[in-house]
Amino acid sequence: MRSLLAAILSLFLPPRGAHRSPGVPAFPTASPCVPPRRTRPWPADVVLADGLPLVRPYLAVWERERDALDRGQLQRERRRAAVLATLGQDYVPAEVAA
Numbered sequence: 001m002r003s004l005l006a007a008i009l010s011l012f013l014p015p016r017g018a019h020r021s022p023g024v025p026a027f028p029t030a031s032p033c034v035p036p037r038r039t040r041p042w043p044a045d046v047v048l049a050d051g052l053p054l055v056r057p058y059l060a061v062w063e064r065e066r067d068a069l070d071r072g073q074l075q076r077e078r079r080r081a082a083v084l085a086t087l088g089q090d091y092v093p094a095e096v097a098a
Contacts (some may be wrong), residue, residue, distance in 0.1 A: 081091040 076092055084091040
């Protein structure tokens with residue numbers, strides 16, 4: 001049993017002590033299974049947009065804030081029309097009257 005464990009450990013661990021070969025590094029730096037790096041098939045000035053968002057965040061925030069302001073303005077217009085309707089007056093927004 002001990003020799004089986006020693007054989008397995010000798011496969012995965014580097015040898016220790018004075019009998020270690022000085023020319024062989026303890027841990028190999030490059031694995032023979034990893035293919036060598038290839039150069040890029042496109043020019044260096046090309047920016048790949050595969051991982052980039054389609055809409056910039058600052059544009060999305062601006063549109064969200066603009067929509068919130070528009071919704072608030074429409075709500076105020078509706079409330080004003082409802083109050084004036086209770087008083088018997090018609091309300092025409094300035095955008096429509098122009």
